[in-house]
C-alpha cells in the first residue's frame with residue numbers, strides 16, 4: 001500500500017540535504033519518485049529508508065539535520081572554512097578544504113550548492129554588513145574561479161550530448177561566478193555549455209547561440225539589480241535574430257512576472273529549477289525533431 005507522499009523539497013528537508021542532492025537521488029534511482037504536473041512526489045517511507053541508509057554520512061554545512069538519524073551525522077562546516085580561505089586569497093588552503101570534502105564523499109553538485117555557493121553568499125553578507133571590502137570580494141572571487149576550474153572536469157559526462165546551452169551574465173553585470181557554477185551543473189546533466197562569463201554584450205549572446213550545435217536555449221544569469229534595461233536589450237536581441245527560448249534567472253530576477261516583463265520565455269531562481277527548465281526544453285526539442 002502506498003504511504004503518504006511529499007514534495008521533493010520536503011523530502012530534501014527530511015533528509016537534511018540540499019534540494020539538488022535529493023533531485024540527484026531521484027535521477028540516479030536511489031529515491032523512487034513520480035512526477036505530478038511539474039512537481040516530483042516521493043513516498044515518506046522511501047525517504048525514511050534512504051535516510052536510515054544514509055545515517056553516518058557527512059552533512060556538509062549549515063545546521064545539523066533534524067529528526068531521527070540526523071544526530072548521527074558529522075557536521076563539517078566546509079562552507080565556513082572555505083569562506084575564510086577565500087577571503088585570505090589562499091588558494092592552496094581553499095583547495096585543501098575541497099579535497100577533504102571530496103574524500104569525505106561530497107559529490108560535485110553538492111559541493112557547488114552546499115559549499116561553494118554558501119561560502120560566496122556569506123562573503124556578500126559580510127560585505128553588506130561592512131565587514132569585508134570590495135577588494136576582499138575580488139580576491140575571493142579569483143580564488144573561487146580557480147577552484148571551479150579544478151572541479152569543472154568532474155562534471156563532464158560521457159556519451160551523446162543533449163544539445164548546447166549558451167549562458168552568460170547580461171551587459172553591466174560583473175557576476176561571472178554564478179554563471180560558471182550553473183554552467184558546470186548543466187554540463188553534469190549532459191549539455192554542451194558555452195559559458196560567456198560576466199558582462200556579456202547583447203550581440204555576443206546572439207553570435208554564440210548562432211554558432212551552437214543543436215541549440216537548446218540561451219540562459220541569462222542576472223545577479224545585479226537595477227540592470228533591467230540591459231537585460232531586456234539582450235533578450236530582445238536574441239529573439240530578434242534567433243528562434244530559441246531565453247531562460248532568465250539569478251538572484252536579481254526571482255519573480256516570474258518580472259522576468260517575463262523583460263521578455264524571457266522561462267524564469268528560474270535556483271540552479272535546480274534551471275536544470276529542470278533545460279531538461280524540459282531539451283525534451284521538447286527532441287519531440288519536435
Ligand code: B12
Pocket residue numbers: 116117120121122123124125127128134137138141167168172173174175176177178179181182183198218219220221223224225226247248249250251252268269270271274
Ligand atoms: C563575488 C561577488 C561580487 C564580485 C563578482 C566576481 C565574479 N567574478 O563573479 C564583484 C566584486 C565583481 C562584485 C561586484 C558587485 N557586487 Co557583488 N557579490 C558577490 C557575491 C559575494 C557572490 C556572488 C556569487 O558568486 N554568488 C554565488 C552564486 C552561486 O550565487 P547564486 O545567485 O545562488 O547563483 C546561482 C543562481 O543564480 C542560479 N541560477 C538561477 N537561475 C539561473 C538562470 C541562469 C540562466 C543561470 C546561468 C544561472 C541561474 O545559478 C547559480 C548557481 O547555483 C554576492 C553575494 C551573494 N549572495 O551572491 C554579491 C552581490 C551579488 N553583489 C552585490 C553588489 C551590491 C555588488 C556591487 C554593486 C558592489 C560590490 N559589492 O562590489 C558590484 C556590482 C558590479 C556589477 N556591475 O555587477 C549585491 C547585490 C545586491 C543587489 N540586489 O543587486 C550582493 C548580493 C551582495 C550583498 N549581499 O548585497 N560582486
